Amino acid sequence: MSLKPGVVTGDEYKKLVDAAKAGGYALPAVNVTSTNTLNAVLEAAAKAKSDVIIQLSNSGAQFYAGNGIADGFQAKVIGAVAAAQHAHLVAEHYGICVAMHTDHANKKLIPWVEALIGYSEKHFEKTGRPLFSSHMLDLSEETLEFNLGECARILPRMTKLGMSLEFELGVTGGEEDGVGQDLESIDNSKLYTQPQDVLRAYEKLNKLGHFSIAASFGNVHGVYKPGNVKLRPEILEASQSLVQKTHNTGKNPLHLVFHGGSGSEKEKIHQAVSYGVFKMNIDTDTQFAFSQPIGAYVEKNPKAFKVQVDPDDGTPYKKFYDPRKYLRAAEQGIVERLQEAFADLGSVGKTLVG
Numbered sequence: 001m002s003l004k005p006g007v008v009t010g011d012e013y014k015k016l017v018d019a020a021k022a023g024g025y026a027l028p029a030v031n032v033t034s035t036n037t038l039n040a041v042l043e044a045a046a047k048a049k050s051d052v053i054i055q056l057s058n059s060g061a062q063f064y065a066g067n068g069i070a071d072g073f074q075a076k077v078i079g080a081v082a083a084a085q086h087a088h089l090v091a092e093h094y095g096i097c098v099a100m101h102t103d104h105a106n107k108k109l110i111p112w113v114e115a116l117i118g119y120s121e122k123h124f125e126k127t128g129r130p131l132f133s134s135h136m137l138d139l140s141e142e143t144l145e146f147n148l149g150e151c152a153r154i155l156p157r158m159t160k161l162g163m164s165l166e167f168e169l170g171v172t173g174g175e176e177d178g179v180g181q182d183l184e185s186i187d188n189s190k191l192y193t194q195p196q197d198v199l200r201a202y203e204k205l206n207k208l209g210h211f212s213i214a215a216s217f218g219n220v221h222g223v224y225k226p227g228n229v230k231l232r233p234e235i236l237e238a239s240q241s242l243v244q245k246t247h248n249t250g251k252n253p254l255h256l257v258f259h260g261g262s263g264s265e266k267e268k269i270h271q272a273v274s275y276g277v278f279k280m281n282i283d284t285d286t287q288f289a290f291s292q293p294i295g296a297y298v299e300k301n302p303k304a305f306k307v308q309v310d311p312d313d314g315t316p317y318k319k320f321y322d323p324r325k326y327l328r329a330a331e332q333g334i335v336e337r338l339q340e341a342f343a344d345l346g347s348v349g350k351t352l353v354g
């Protein structure tokens, strides 16, 4: 069962998913936007002796390449490629497995995902492996017909490379990086995925390749005042058992993903994991964990952010404004916050690296 450390794709990635579901735990999927945040996630996973999933949103990928690049679409593509190449190079030195993934791609971002698959095809020709373990398509704002049709069109191309596809059924409330829907404006029933839709998806896609489903059970992106929507993980169980009964599969045949994990009640997290959730996305909480130590650092060393040398006593502030000082504090903020996530998801000590 043991795997080599580093980025996992193909059969290794499938092992990671199966081991989590069989072992009753899930892996955090953390959004990154830079080498600082990416390295911090790897450090956190190494500390917890857990495997981990790293993902980039389209604008996170753009930021990774640099917002100074004039062609924004091109930046979204090469930023994601750069992050994946960085991970392929450094991850093995952290002694854990990492899956590389891209987050929500709505209809207008389908070309982004297809361009990234193109890069994986080139990488596959050279190395026998894709750059990414999986990509997400989020066509939940379109008709189910269109959503599943696009998944069925793109999945076979990914299967050739050993890649997996995540897609969304139902709507995750809230908005993230410009993708998603305002809570006030959505039909409440769409916040809860319909088991019949899940069954249709399974029947259409199961023969085409490996996939996972971001199902909506009242989950919301971002952290809001509680009480707005109610988390109902039993929705996930209903989908699992419908597929299980109809197709006579084993328990929890679907690989499920929990979006909007930040700020969720622990008990609901455990329940969701028991219904086949192997991946829980976390972004908002790690953004705060990265920024909060920088705020504290600036507050503690205010002069170092205004003058290079103290005008009163001549103290040089170089060692305080060196960006590594506060960026390291920020990285450690992510490392600490993720220890809580690994514990909540039950993945501490469960790395498949032997």
Ligand SMILES: [Zn+2]
Pocket (backbone or CB within 6 Å): 104, 172, 176, 221, 259, 260, 281
């Ligand atoms: Zn999401």
